[in-house]
Amino acid sequence: MIDLHYWTTPNGHKISICLEEMRLAYKIVPVDISKDEQFAPAFLAIAPNNKIPAIVDHAPLDHGAPLALFESGAILTYLGDKTNKFLPSNPRGRATVAQWLFWQVGGLGAMAGQLHFFQSLAPQHVPFAIARFEKEVKRIYAVLDRQLANHAFIAGTDYTIADMAVFTWAATYDMLKLRIEQYPHALRWLEKVSARPAVQRAYGIAKKINPDAPMPALFM
């Protein structure tokens, strides 16, 4: 059994999608970040960076003590290794998936998060910050669109953990006030991934846990 310490955000959805895709047994432990539950000592013992998602695998690969992990990219890679699914075992395929996974965590997710903050949450209107992050997020969507122009999925021909990671952030285009029709290859891929039963289940779970969770237009 795996405990998923989760809230209904793009980084949280990555791991619920992955667990659903892999059909692993898991239990959601909600960590409501709007109520600062990520700072509770019990959560910090698992995730010292005070951010969701985190997991505790009570039956880890090495049959040792329960394994606690934070950082979505590390969790997705661990689950790929645990199940041998959605992560190639050959070095070339693995490196390609890792490349896009790191691109998502360090680029798309970080920049989209900042853009959303300055567009919609900041107590002050800071036009320079909005312009800076909007330009960078548009550049990143253009990179995604070019990659998907000649690949069925992010890392090539197969759906992998990189698609799960990129999907949950790329799907927030309406929240980021982007015109997704400007990225037609990304839109085709977004529609294909959003229709996967495991992805539908993961967003359905989010709605049940937090009916106020912002839902991407793809799920309306």
Ligand SMILES: N[C@@H](CCC(=O)N[C@@H](CS)C(=O)NCC(=O)O)C(=O)O
């Ligand atoms: N790089 C981290 C980012 C995690 C992250 O930013 N989580 C947000 C929710 S989407 C969070 O927990 N924020 C709470 C806080 O900053 O206190 C990952 O990929 O897991």
